[in-house]
Amino acid sequence: xxxxxxxxxxxxxxxxLIAPFFxxxxxxxxxxxxxPHTTPLFMAGVRLLPAGILVLGAAMAxxxxxxxGWAAWLWISLFALIDGSLFQGFLAEGLVRTGAGxxxxxxxxxPLAVALMSSWLFGERIGxxxxxxxxxxxxxxxxxxxxxxxxxxxxxxxxxxxxSLPDMSVLQQIFQVNPPLQSxxxxxxxxxxxxxxxxxxGTVAIRYVCxxxxxxxxxxxxxxxxxxxxxxxxxxLEAGQWADISLSGWxxxxxxxxxxxxxxxGLFFYFASSGNLTSLSALTFLTPVFALLFGSLILSEVLxxxxxTGVSLTLVSIYLxxxxxxxxxxxxxxxxxxxxxxESEKVLETAKSVPVPMxxxxx
Numbered sequence: 312x313x314x315x316x317x318x319x320x321x322x323x324x325x326x327x328l329i330a331p332f333f334x335x336x337x338x339x340x341x342x343x344x345x346x347p348h349t350t351p352l353f354m355a356g357v358r359l360l361p362a363g364i365l366v367l368g369a370a371m372a373x374x375x376x377x378x379x380g381w382a383a384w385l386w387i388s389l390f391a392l393i394d395g396s397l398f399q400g401f402l403a404e405g406l407v408r409t410g411a412g413x414x415x416x417x418x419x420x421x422p423l424a425v426a427l428m429s430s431w432l433f434g435e436r437i438g439x440x441x442x443x444x445x446x447x448x449x450x451x452x453x454x455x456x457x458x459x460x461x462x463x464x465x466x467x468x469x470x471x472x473x474x475s476l477p478d479m480s481v482l483q484q485i486f487q488v489n490p491p492l493q494s495x496x497x498x499x500x501x502x503x504x505x506x507x508x509x510x511x512x513g514t515v516a517i518r519y520v521c522x523x524x525x526x527x528x529x530x531x532x533x534x535x536x537x538x539x540x541x542x543x544x545x546x547x548l549e550a551g552q553w554a555d556i557s558l559s560g561w562x563x564x565x566x567x568x569x570x571x572x573x574x575x576x577g578l579f580f581y582f583a584s585s586g587n588l589t590s591l592s593a594l595t596f597l598t599p600v601f602a603l604l605f606g607s608l609i610l611s612e613v614l615x616x617x618x619x620t621g622v623s624l625t626l627v628s629i630y631l632x633x634x635x636x637x638x639x640x641x642x643x644x645x646x647x648x649x650x651x652x653x654e655s656e657k658v659l660e661t662a663k664s665v666p667v668p669m670x671x672x673x674x
Contacts, residue, residue: 328582331575332594336601338571341563342406343606348560351403353552356541357564359399362572363534369577370528378532383523387532390520394513395537398506400544405502418503419452419599422632424511425592432515435589440638444631447624448596454621455599462617514592517583526584530577593632596625 346354371377378384402418423445429435437445454462520529545552556564582591600622631638 327578328591329594329597331579332597333601334570334575336598336603337605338567338575339598339602340605341566341571345556345560345563345567346406348555348557349564350545350549350552351407352400352541352545352549354564355399355403356538356545358403358568358572359395359534359541360538362568362576363531363536363538365531365569365573366527366534366577367531369573370525370531373527375525375528377528378524380523383520383529386516386520386523387529388536390513390516390529391533391536393509393516395533396540398509398513399537400541401502401506401509405506408502418507418510419595420449421507421511421514422448422589422592422595424508425514426589428511428515429588429592433518433588435587436636437589438635438639440631440635440642441589444593444628444633444635446628447631448593448628451621451624451626451628452596452599454617454624455603459615459617511592514583514588517580518588521584526581527577530580534572534576590633593629596628600625 342354378387405418426435426437426441426445430437517526517529520526520533579591603618603622
């Protein structure tokens, strides 16, 4: 793993590295029953602002420094807008508008955008094995998230059921020159794509934020600042935000806030501040895997053979991305060995074809 686990002060760093994606996946399971009984912007605000207060309190308890100077607050505010308000807002609105699993596939495909930006901005090497792993990951989450009938129809050459695909009229509006905003943002899939891009930009932005502020303190402040506009928009545009939420719903919201946001984002951005972003972001492919497995255990959802195949491909993809340098070295050694053997065989063949002069006494 190309993350500096040995230099981390956190105990059990290898386990904690997986924790954000485990918590995000289980939080999605917890939120399934709450989404129909609340409003998206209110739900997004609840996942951010209270969680930010918890993260900031933990940072103060650990004695971590607070942001100082205009540069620190400027970067934190930009971070809050992109990874806080925009990401959580697009995600919440997209969840209530996305019927099929296509939206979840889009949001969990953001490691591709992170890999491209990390390669461009920080010179992170991806290589053949890294790109192969990322492609395997996208294929894996597609098998997990998309309906089985759609996948089987695609492989059998049958025209997919229209209900399983996004409305083509919406896609046409997206690619028009000046589409109306109300039509553009009516597509759940488009909103989930915007959420994925916002998270990818936020993941890369933490590197710049940490040049001016502590990563844990910055994470807490960005969640607080990013949650304020969401609550403001909810107050102005939504009604009955909590009227239908039951006690079990508040417990689920509390789990999503404390574990799925405060702890998960605190750990994620702590590792993102110093480790390899491509390797860390590739672990995002684990989020739908955990959501699927715990949905099976808690909600008695049955996993199909296609979904199990997607889980397997996802695990393979994570291995390829995080071991890409070792695999490349092994491949180069194997190629060099074969090349050396080929040269040796040529030398032997040449030696056999050269006549050896003999003395008269040997005749």
